[in-house]
Amino acid sequence: MRLPAPTNPLLTSSATELAELIRNGEVSAREVTEAHLDRIAEVDEQVLAFLSVDADRAKQTADRVDAKRRNGEQLGPLAGVPLALKDIFTYQGMPTTCGSRILAGWHPPYDSTVTRRLLDADIVILGKTNMDEFAMGSSTENSGYQTTHNPLDLDRIPGGSGGGSAAALAAYQAPLAMGTDTGGSIRQPASVTGTVGIKPTYGGTSRYGVVAMASSLDTPGPCARSVLDAAVLHEVIGGWDPMDSTSINEPVPAVVAAARSGEIKGLRVGVVTELGGEGYQSGVLARYQAALRALQEQGAELTEVSCPHFDYALGAYYLIMPSEVSSNLARFDAMRYGLRIGDDGTHSAEEVTNLTRGEGFGAEVKRRIIIGTYALSSGYYDAYYGSAQKVRTLIKRDFDRAFAKLDVLVSPSSPTTAWRIGERADDPLAMYKADLCTIPANMAGNCAGSFPIGNSSDDGMPVGFQVMAPAMADDRLYRVGAALERTGLRYSGGEDAFR
Amino acid sequence: MSEEIMDYAEAMASFDPVLGLEVHVELNTATKMFCGCVNQFGSAPNSNTCPVCLGLPGALPAVNAKAIESAIRIGLALNCEISGWCRFARKNYFYPDMTKNFQTSQYDEPIAFDGYVELEVEGEPFRIPIERAHMEEDAGKLVHVGGATGRIQGADYSLVDYNRAGTPLIEIVTKPVYGTGAKAPQVAKAYVAFLRDMLRDLGVSDVRMEQGSLRCDANVSLMPKGASELGIRSETKNVNSLRSIEQALNYEIRRQAAILASGGKVKQETRHWHEEGYTSPGRSKETAEDYRYFPEPDLVPIAPSREWVDELRATIPSPPDVRRQELQARWGFSELELRDAVNAGALGVIEATVAQGCPPQAARKWWLTELARRANEAHLELDELPITPAQVAELQQLVQAGTINDTIARKVIDAVLAGEGDPAQLVETRQLATVSDDDALSDAVERAIAQNADAAQKIRDGKVQAVGALIGAVMRESKGKADAAKVRELIMARLG
Numbered sequence: 001m002r003l004p005a006p007t008n009p010l011l012t013s014s015a016t017e018l019a020e021l022i023r024n025g026e027v028s029a030r031e032v033t034e035a036h037l038d039r040i041a042e043v044d045e046q047v048l049a050f051l052s053v054d055a056d057r058a059k060q061t062a063d064r065v066d067a068k069r070r071n072g073e074q075l076g077p078l079a080g081v082p083l084a085l086k087d088i089f090t091y092q093g094m095p096t097t098c099g100s101r102i103l104a105g106w107h108p109p110y111d112s113t114v115t116r117r118l119l120d121a122d123i124v125i126l127g128k129t130n131m132d133e134f135a136m137g138s139s140t141e142n143s144g145y146q147t148t149h150n151p152l153d154l155d156r157i158p159g160g161s162g163g164g165s166a167a168a169l170a171a172y173q174a175p176l177a178m179g180t181d182t183g184g185s186i187r188q189p190a191s192v193t194g195t196v197g198i199k200p201t202y203g204g205t206s207r208y209g210v211v212a213m214a215s216s217l218d219t220p221g222p223c224a225r226s227v228l229d230a231a232v233l234h235e236v237i238g239g240w241d242p243m244d245s246t247s248i249n250e251p252v253p254a255v256v257a258a259a260r261s262g263e264i265k266g267l268r269v270g271v272v273t274e275l276g277g278e279g280y281q282s283g284v285l286a287r288y289q290a291a292l293r294a295l296q297e298q299g300a301e302l303t304e305v306s307c308p309h310f311d312y313a314l315g316a317y318y319l320i321m322p323s324e325v326s327s328n329l330a331r332f333d334a335m336r337y338g339l340r341i342g343d344d345g346t347h348s349a350e351e352v353t354n355l356t357r358g359e360g361f362g363a364e365v366k367r368r369i370i371i372g373t374y375a376l377s378s379g380y381y382d383a384y385y386g387s388a389q390k391v392r393t394l395i396k397r398d399f400d401r402a403f404a405k406l407d408v409l410v411s412p413s414s415p416t417t418a419w420r421i422g423e424r425a426d427d428p429l430a431m432y433k434a435d436l437c438t439i440p441a442n443m444a445g446n447c448a449g450s451f452p453i454g455n456s457s458d459d460g461m462p463v464g465f466q467v468m469a470p471a472m473a474d475d476r477l478y479r480v481g482a483a484l485e486r487t488g489l490r491y492s493g494g495e496d497a498f499r
Numbered sequence: 500m501s502e503e504i505m506d507y508a509e510a511m512a513s514f515d516p517v518l519g520l521e522v523h524v525e526l527n528t529a530t531k532m533f534c535g536c537v538n539q540f541g542s543a544p545n546s547n548t549c550p551v552c553l554g555l556p557g558a559l560p561a562v563n564a565k566a567i568e569s570a571i572r573i574g575l576a577l578n579c580e581i582s583g584w585c586r587f588a589r590k591n592y593f594y595p596d597m598t599k600n601f602q603t604s605q606y607d608e609p610i611a612f613d614g615y616v617e618l619e620v621e622g623e624p625f626r627i628p629i630e631r632a633h634m635e636e637d638a639g640k641l642v643h644v645g646g647a648t649g650r651i652q653g654a655d656y657s658l659v660d661y662n663r664a665g666t667p668l669i670e671i672v673t674k675p676v677y678g679t680g681a682k683a684p685q686v687a688k689a690y691v692a693f694l695r696d697m698l699r700d701l702g703v704s705d706v707r708m709e710q711g712s713l714r715c716d717a718n719v720s721l722m723p724k725g726a727s728e729l730g731i732r733s734e735t736k737n738v739n740s741l742r743s744i745e746q747a748l749n750y751e752i753r754r755q756a757a758i759l760a761s762g763g764k765v766k767q768e769t770r771h772w773h774e775e776g777y778t779s780p781g782r783s784k785e786t787a788e789d790y791r792y793f794p795e796p797d798l799v800p801i802a803p804s805r806e807w808v809d810e811l812r813a814t815i816p817s818p819p820d821v822r823r824q825e826l827q828a829r830w831g832f833s834e835l836e837l838r839d840a841v842n843a844g845a846l847g848v849i850e851a852t853v854a855q856g857c858p859p860q861a862a863r864k865w866w867l868t869e870l871a872r873r874a875n876e877a878h879l880e881l882d883e884l885p886i887t888p889a890q891v892a893e894l895q896q897l898v899q900a901g902t903i904n905d906t907i908a909r910k911v912i913d914a915v916l917a918g919e920g921d922p923a924q925l926v927e928t929r930q931l932a933t934v935s936d937d938d939a940l941s942d943a944v945e946r947a948i949a950q951n952a953d954a955a956q957k958i959r960d961g962k963v964q965a966v967g968a969l970i971g972a973v974m975r976e977s978k979g980k981a982d983a984a985k986v987r988e989l990i991m992a993r994l995g
Contacts, residue, residue: 090557103556110550112557209557216796245561245798324796327589330600331554335659349595349657376591376791385793 003043003151003498006172010035015081015175015229022080025069029062029080033124036082040126040173046154048146049167051087053127054094058082061124068122077232079122084168084177087128088135089220090209091115098211099131099161101144102360103338112209113241114178114220121236126174129164133362134329135185135213137161138434141425142364149421150193152498153461156418159189159434165223166193170493176233177223182213183317184414184438186221187450191413191464194452194491196230196481197223199438201471202445203248206241214324215246217317217442225491227451227481231259234474250472258475262482265299268406269480274310275411275437275466283456287463288412291453294487295410295480305406307398309391313440314432316391319375319384320443326372329365332357367428396444403470408480411437413450413464441468449477453489462492502777503757507681507749510721510756516683517729518676518748519718520627522694524669524704525637525711526569532636532667533560533603540710544660552665554598559797562587566667567610568811569703570634571803573669574611575815576697577629582610584802587634587795592788595657596639598664604635606792610801617820618693620685627690628674637666675729683719684748688741691715692844695741696819699847708739709883715739717748720765721755730755731765736781738772741844741880747772754778774878819846826850830859843871848881848888855892861899865891869912886915894922906979907931933982937989940973940981944989947972958994966990 006012010032013021021027037055044050065080090096090108097103111119118125132142140148140163148163150156151171158167165177166189179186181199190197198221205220212218222233238252271292276285296302334340334356335349342355361369375384402409414434424430441448450464465484469476531538534551550558574581588606614629640663645655671694679686695713698704706713720732733755735747755765769781816822826846827837830853840846845866852862866881870891874881894911897903903911903926911922911931919925926932934940947969948955957965966987973986 088557090555096556098556106556108550108555108557110555110558207557208559211556212797214796243561244559246796323793327591327601327791327793330591330593331556331598333593333595333600335595336553336598337555350593353593373791376793378789378791381791381793 001046001154003046003154003171005498006039008035008039011039011172013175014226015078015224016226016232018081018175019075019078022065022069023075029065029124030059032080033058033062033082033126036126036174039171043151043171044173046149047151047167047171047173048148049084049129049158049164049171049173050127051097051099051130051145051164052095054125057093058124058126061119061122065122065124076121076236078176078236080124081176082124082126082174083118083233084127084129084165084174085115085118085125086131086162086165086177086179088131088180088211089115089178090211091125091128094128096128096211097145098135099133099140099143099145100360100362100365101339102332102356103211106338108209110209113206113243114237115209117237118178123176123236129162129168129177131164131185132161133365134211134325135161135180135182135218136325136364136368138184138188138431139419139421139424140164141421142362144362147421150418152193152493153418155420156461157192157421159192159418161185162189162197162223166190166195166197169193169195169223169225170491172493175225176229178220178237179223180210180218180220181438181442182217182219183321183442184435186223187438187448187464187466188414188434190223190450190452191466192418192462194455194462194464194493195223195225196227196449196451196491197221198230198234198449198474198477199441199447200234200238200474201248201447202442203246204252204447204472204474205238206244206247208241208243212324212328214321215328216324217321219442227478227485228256228259230449230481231255231478248472253472253475255475255478259478259482262479262486264295264479264483267300267408267476267480269295269300269302270305270402270406270409271302272310272409272411273304273306274308279415280412281416281456281458283458284412284414284416284463287453287456288465291465291484291489292410294484294489298483298487300483303406305402305409307395307402307409307440309394309398310440312391313395313443314436316388316395317435317439317443318371318432319388320392322368322372323375323385324372325365325368326376329361329369332360364428392443395440399440399444399446399468399470407469408476409468410480411466411468413437413466417456417459417461417463437466446471447474447477449481451481451484451489452491453484455492502754504750504753505756505760507753510753511681513724513760514721514752514756515677515724516679516748516752517720517722517732518673518679518683518687519732520673520676520687520690521716521718522671522691523714523716524573524671524694524698524706525713526566526667526669526703527705527712528563528565528569528667530563531665532563532566532634533665536665538666539662540705540712542662544658545662547662548664552598553661560603562798562801563667566634567801567803569667569701570610570632570669571808571811572701572815573671573698573703574614574632575808575812576701576818577611577614577616577632577671579611579614579629579632581803581808582608582612583805584800585610586800587798588792589795591791594638595659596641596664598639598661602636602638603795603798605633609633610803616690616693617818618686618689619820620682620689623682625679625686625689627676627686630672630674632669632671635668635670637663637668639664683752684745687717687748688745691744692741693819696847700816700819700822707883708741708880711739715744717744717751719748719751719755721752721759723759730759731767733765733768733770733778735770735772735778740878742878743772743774746776747778750776750778830863832859832863836863839867843867843881845871845881851888852891855889857892857895861895862891865895869909873912873916884916885918886912890915890922897922897926901982902926902932904933904979904983907933931980934977934980940985940989943973943976943981944969944986944993946976948990948993955994958990963995
């Protein structure tokens with residue numbers, strides 16, 4: 001089965017193009033929104049990218065944008081452009097499930113800061129996208145509701161946890177999407193769908209209203225089919241938020257200017273030796289080498305650089321992240337919201353909590369809660385959580401040392417292309433390895449992005465190129481991404497691409 | 500109910516008590532610890548809540564800077580070191596009054612540590628070493644409905660009020676306090692009274708024990724005389740009045756002494772204090788919960804600058820003992836008068852009454868006699884009585900002006916305590932003003948003489964002490980409102 005190619009040119013236009021058409025009155029926001037709602041109606045039965053769609057509200061927002069334009073009001077850079085919101089962001093009036101049964105039916109009474117900024121920018125939120133439960137997974141197979149399919153090959157996974165957002169972009173259901181990245185949940189889905197996904201600097205985007213997985217790692221970020229679209233969205237959602245103590249009180253780096261420039265002459269690029277080689281799909285490595293050459297041809301200076309502690313990043317990540325998970329997910333106790341099992345007058349409050357958590361959480365979530373509870377237990381804390389924090393410091397030092405001489409570091413985004421649905425479902429370790437390249441940036445808190453660099457020769461699936469930059473130097477990601485895009489490396493979904 | 504206990508003096512002959520006191524103070528900041536909700540006692544249930552203090556998915560804490568300031572000032576007043584860099588941690592456990600099922604609390608990096616408090620009990624000085632003062636948030640409040648005790652056992656159902664969730668708390672923990680001997684319970688009481696006065700002087704808390712804004716957990720263990728190894732302690736929870744602290748520790752010492760003297764072993768456990776005068780076991784600490792503390796990733800570290808701490812240092816009032824000397828001098832109290840006032844916990848109310856224009860000795864007299872008696876009967880602290888210093892000052896003014904006498908004043912006090920109004924207004928509406936009108940009194944005196952012919956004759960014969968009977972008769976007739984001095988004068992003028 002293959003996805004029908006989009007026939008309406010409004011679907012294949014970029015977000016910035018659509019915004020300009022709407023601003024100039026060449027097309028109404030209503031038309032743009034309806035085109036995307038129609039596309040969702042047409043293909044989402046196959047893709048399953050969305051958990052919920054609010055067509056009425058989307059059209060109302062679009063109508064407001066059109067009214068503003070008619071009244072001669074100034075429209076923002078993305079006014080009237082549709083967006084797919086990962087179901088981890090709270091949004092009043094729509095359910096927020098985080099892909100979990102335990103939050104079934106919860107309608108949050110407040111908007112996340114990101115949601116607020118999207119609405120203030122007159123962006124049209126189409127609906128909430130599928131994800132691995134509480135963002136734990138690399139395929140959306142851990143969703144408590146449905147598995148999203150990769151639009152480029154419906155038998156394959158769209159990556160995760162933000163597979164719904166990435167698939168919505170790749171299937172032309174939305175030109176913009178929001179994700180969150182804790183260990184690669186924006187970049188790996190971008191990589192396997194051939195789209196652009198950015199994990200901003202930790203603290204560069206607000207976590208307020210983002211259902212927490214691992215607080216010290218979670219980072220909201222923009223997803224799009226083009227580098228410039230991602231940059232414009234980044235500017236809309238980024239910047240200081242007093243509601244998030246860990247947010248950085250500095251201006252958003254000049255990401256849009258960087259995306260427009262794409263100038264990399266003299267840029268010092270470090271090729272990380274630990275990320276690549278053995279265990280990586282040969283088609284991925286081939287595309288990666290080709291992309292490196294493309295950068296070199298545009299004047300970038302390539303150097304190999306070793307970051308020895310990156311080898312321990314995955315292990316340390318799987319101690320720190322579950323530790324925070326075990327604490328963050330304790331609040332789902334059936335007392336105040338969401339699922340409640342066994343409240344029939346025969347069970348105590350504690351039993352209701354246990355029954356609800358037993359039924360409401362999936363296997364991967366339980367696995368991480370158990371690992372994290374263990375890692376924080378008295379007598380084990382130093383050996384597990386404590387040691388992992390030391391590794392984290394060493395990873396930061398690897399980055400610091402490298403960035404003392406280099407402007408950006410690069411690697412493949414993920415060791416493989418999209419695998420087939422079900423292929424790794426029973427092998428958590430194989431699943432975890434999909435994040436091998438992306439985790440170091442989360443551990444250090446700096447920024448990183450994944451950019452499409454064409455398809456692998458062995459399976460024809462997209463390959464992603466990861467760029468990592470120092471904290472608050474997010475503009476460098478876009479500069480490199482735009483340089484790659486200029487050589488023709490961009491999202492290539494279309495008539496021939498869908499399989 | 501109660502267990503075997505030993506005579507206190509006997510217990511003291513064999514054992515030395517070691518104290519450990521944990522005091523929780525609710526700060527009176529305008530807003531809660533981590534959100535913008537109003538920090539207020541007594542609002543409608545769950546009205547002062549928001550996504551943050553309800554722990555809704557996605558909500559994040561942001562530290563209240565005023566709470567940090569209060570914590571530092573408390574630390575300074577306790578002669579503590581102030582940390583240059585510290586963090587919050589998460590204390591993980593499940594309970595329905597916890598919205599996140601972890602408490603955001605400082606753990607091994609307190610904002611203030613290594614201090615001391617100096618106080619006196621019956622002229623003997625004691626130094627209480629302070630281990631730390633740290634910041635944390637309060638939990639919500641469970642109300643158990645049905646059942647006899649108001650406890651969860653036997654209740655039909657429970658309600659949760661999250662108004663208190665996220666209220667800023669400071670926990671002040673002593674190091675083990677040795678060498679208090681038989682005075683241990685009094686030292687503990689004096690220590691908490693000292694903290695209460697100090698916190699009130701700092702203006703950081705309402706320090707109302709009955710409302711839970713000052714709560715004490717009292718630990719005590721016994722060492723055989725001459726031993727150096729600490730005994731096993733019990734922890735008596737939420738002892739919510741000064742009197743109870745003293746009584747609970749007295750009871751625990753006697754209970755533990757009885758166990759140890761009979762060769763038994765004290766169980767390390769949490770105990771509950773009952774106002775009937777005994778403690779009972781609560782949750783056993785042998786299966787101590789593992790709280791899985793780890794640094795709170797949602798908050799950045801707190802690093803108060805030296806300059807700020809020094810600025811705050813300049814705002815710390817004199818310690819209560821220094822203040823006492825100042826007040827004694829200002830009020831002209833004797834040593835004994837001051838000590839009585841201190842022991843009764845009356846300094847604050849006397850000061851507030853004097854501030855309302857009442858002469859110090861009169862303020863002392865009202866609070867330490869009439870009001871102290873009523874507080875005692877009601878098991879309340881003086882400042883918990885439903886009468887304000889302003890009302891006491893008003894009462895004194897009425898007495899001083901001769902509008903009412905002491906007998907009527909006592910009635911007025913009762914009426915004020917019953918919530919019936921202010922003194923002046925009560926005197927006015929109930930026509931309690933002293934009758935000193937000559938005509939009215941003269942008539943009453945005539946009637947008294949006529950009805951007490953014997954007494955009248957005795958006075959005429961020069962036995963002046965018989966005048967009391969006539970005065971009494973007049974007072975009875977006037978229902979106590981007559982000015983006794985005036986009555987005497989009239990009788991003597993008529994018969995003398």
